[in-house]
Amino acid sequence: MNDDGNESPKKQNPNQPQPAWGSDLIAEMMRALGLRYIALNPGSSYRGLHDSLVNHLGDKRPQILLCLHEEHAVSIAHGWAKVTGEPMAVALHANVGLMHASMAIYNAWCDRVPIMVFGAAGPYDASLRRPWIDWIHTSRDQAAIVRPYTKWDDQPMSIAASLESMNRASVIARTAPMGPVYVAFDVTVQEQPLALTAGHDDAIPSPARYELPAEAEPNSASLKTVVTFMRDARSPLILMGRVSRDPSDWARRVALAEAFDAKVITDIKTGASFPTNHALHVGDPGYFLSHASIEALKVADCVISFDWIDLAGTLRQAGRHRDAPKVVQVSLDHQLTNGWSFDHQALAPADLHIAAMPDTVVAALVAHIGAPIGLPPPDKTTNPVCTQADPSSALDPETFAAALGAGLENEIVSFVRLPLGWLGGSWHFKHPLDYLGCDGGAGIGAGPGMLVGAALAMREGARLPIAVLGDGDFMMGVSALWTGAHNKVPFLIVVANNQSFFNDEIHQGKIAQQRNRPIENKWIGQRIAEPDIDIAGIAQAQGLIGIGPVATAKTLTDAVLEGVARAKAGASVVIDARVLGGYGASMSKGMTKA
Structure with missing residues (x-):
């Protein structure tokens, strides 16, 4: 449905079989590089490329993943790469989109995952700029914003240079140690008409001729x-x-x-x-x-x-x-x-x-x-260590893990994210997809987007993607979940909701103790309450299934059982679990020790 309550318009068949514009060749190059998706938030600086993706390629390979924020677009690509080991494309609008996305790019850099980030700018020729808007969306060295945490960047000034840059960027991003790359296309390059001559396909350099460097072997x-x-x-x-x-x-x-x-x-x-x-x-x-x-x-x-x-x-x-x-x-x-x-x-x-x-x-x-090698590990049902909890118990970290395990007992799951308060000994990992790791740069807000990307990569498999997210991480990245629901990507989120930026409560408590000040005030400026946030309602408002809040072992287990059933039927599901604040000993000591 559209905003007027009417049926959304249907996608029309592409009506431009031959490339006629510079951006048509850029889009064809994306397809040649094997990029299956392009996550984006729309922007006029790449309107030419957007048109080519839709009306020249037919929104197929790459398919557009519409996002509500540029940071989420990169986080989705990050989650995809953690599962597949391959890059997803991202399109960012001018300098403003790049600034929005910069934290997520830094996460991908620290996590050493490949992402093909494409930007746009200009016109670089000042005489072609529209008054006001083109000037504030153009910068002399756009990539300088992210250059310290990308492997390579370029700002090509012709269609031939753009295609070469894309090939180079693909090789660099996917060569170990992997990481994000950034290429910005000038508006005038995208929107310049092409001479429709025979042999136009020759303008697309074959990625097969630009293979990755052979891996170094130990001598x-x-x-x-x-x-x-x-x-x-x-x-x-x-x-x-x-x-x-x-x-x-x-x-x-x-x-x-x-x-x-x-x-x-x-x-x-x-x-x-x-x-x-x-x-x-x-x-x-x-x-x-x-x-x-x-x-x-x-x-x-x-x-x-x-x-x-x-x-x-x-x-x-x-x-x-x-x-x-x-x-x-x-x-x-x-x-x-x-x-x-x-x-x-x-x-x-x-x-x-x-x-x-x-x-x-x-x-x-x-x-x-000559060591004997066993068989690769099979996909098996989940393996919680904590298997029982008093049904009426409040959700401290151990009880939370036990109740979650009871709900997932017969499922093959992949934990995409786990929160800071997770007890490492509460679950056994026996397969490389049992757990995918953290966000790399410890940037709060990446969790929802990474889940959507990882779940998209696992959509055809037997595993159920699950993320256990803190409430702060969830709220900062929550609109990424709309992209998952819009694309009908099944997954389950359990929000470990302690209604606080709890890690900083620990820090404030330590500082107060060092200074002989009231430790009872550590919650001020940290608690997410008054008003309470309706986590399930926020999920429902974006087209997901929202469950909760739940606050005991039994109600969490029941909610997980329901959530699993809904997710396996194709839904995107969020559970609001009200948990008690608490970390394990190693986490508390490690996060606060100078």
């Missing part, structure tokens, strides 16, 4: 050194960080750990990387090390870091920054280190640094030592 000397280090160690330890979603890679990681009888630590910042119920897995995955993980690291005499986020900080947590064990660093991340952002973390020691993809090195090591 035999490096492999022998790693094997010697690990076999000589009494307590070898593996830190499993940013790795692939491939089940075969998962099986090889298990084989490597078993071959060396090495303990394995995982965290919650990255996606599931190793079975948490395996005998060699130690500690609960979290944003910071658990007590058991710290103890394992304290006695380790050889550590292999497979692109672990913040290796130096992790060693410091265990008191090993001055007495570091023998360290092997397997990562390409140093290639993205720059002088603007400190997302590269502190400088970590490395007795051997192998500049290659982690799973490439794992495969080479397994082959080198």
Whole structure:
């Protein structure tokens, strides 16, 4: 239905079989690059491209995903990339759209995921600008806004240069270490007419002629050194960080750990990387090390870091920054280190640094030592650790996880996001799609968009995409959910609603305690109450199913059962779960310790 209550207009068949405008070729290039979707919020700076996507390509490959905010468009592409490992296209309107999207681009940068971000500007020729509006939407160096946290950018000034830039951007975004790229198209380039001559397809450079660089392989000397280090160690330890979603890679990681009888630590910042119920897995995955993980690291005499986020900080947590064990660093991340952002973390020691993809090195090591490789993990039903809770109990973190587990007991699910208060030991991850990791840059508001993108990527599979979101994250990104409902993408959100920016309550409590001031005031400027927010109502207003609020174990389990049934029938569902504030010990200590 449209705004007048009438049926929405139907999509017409494309009436322009041959490219006639510059933007037609740009749209054809997007299709040639294999971009299935383009997430966007409309803007006049790329009106030519928008027309070409709709009336030249017929809104197919790429299909438009209409978004209500540019930040959500990038977050949706981020979620897509976390599942597929491939980029989605995003279109941003001039400098204003790019500024809106900048936080989400930074998230994608920190999370090392590929996104093809296309912008628009101009006319760069000042004599062609409309009064007022074209001037405030044009900047001399538009990409400067995001250059410190993109892999590459360009501002091509002709159609031939634009097509070449798109090819280059695709290769750069998808080459490890991956990340977002940005290309801005001048309005005049988009809207210039083309001479319709035979052989116009020759203007589209074939992406097949611009393949990704072959992955670097570890040399035999490096492999022998790693094997010697690990076999000589009494307590070898593996830190499993940013790795692939491939089940075969998962099986090889298990084989490597078993071959060396090495303990394995995982965290919650990255996606599931190793079975948490395996005998060699130690500690609960979290944003910071658990007590058991710290103890394992304290006695380790050889550590292999497979692109672990913040290796130096992790060693410091265990008191090993001055007495570091023998360290092997397997990562390409140093290639993205720059002088603007400190997302590269502190400088970590490395007795051997192998500049290659982690799973490439794992495969080479397994082959080198001839370790037997088991079968890839199957998609199985969910595996909560906390399986029972008093039905009338309020929803503290442990009860929340137990009640959620009871509702999901027979389902195959993928957790797209988990909140800061999640207890890492409350759930077992036994498949690389069981959990997809955090947003990378810790930018609140990314969760809803990332869920929509991930759920879109999993729409044809057997898994039910689920996000457990904080109420602050939900409210900042809530209008991203309209895009999911509009495109009939099934998923389930459970909002862990403590009605507060609770992490900052902890910070304010610590500061008050240090200064001998009333800790009872920590809630002021933090609580999201008076008036209460109708989470379920906000979901319903955007065409989703809204359930709740619920506040006990039984009512949450019942709501989850209902939500699962609705989602499996094709709906987008949101549950408002009223939870008590609380973090695990490692989280509380890690987030507030200076």
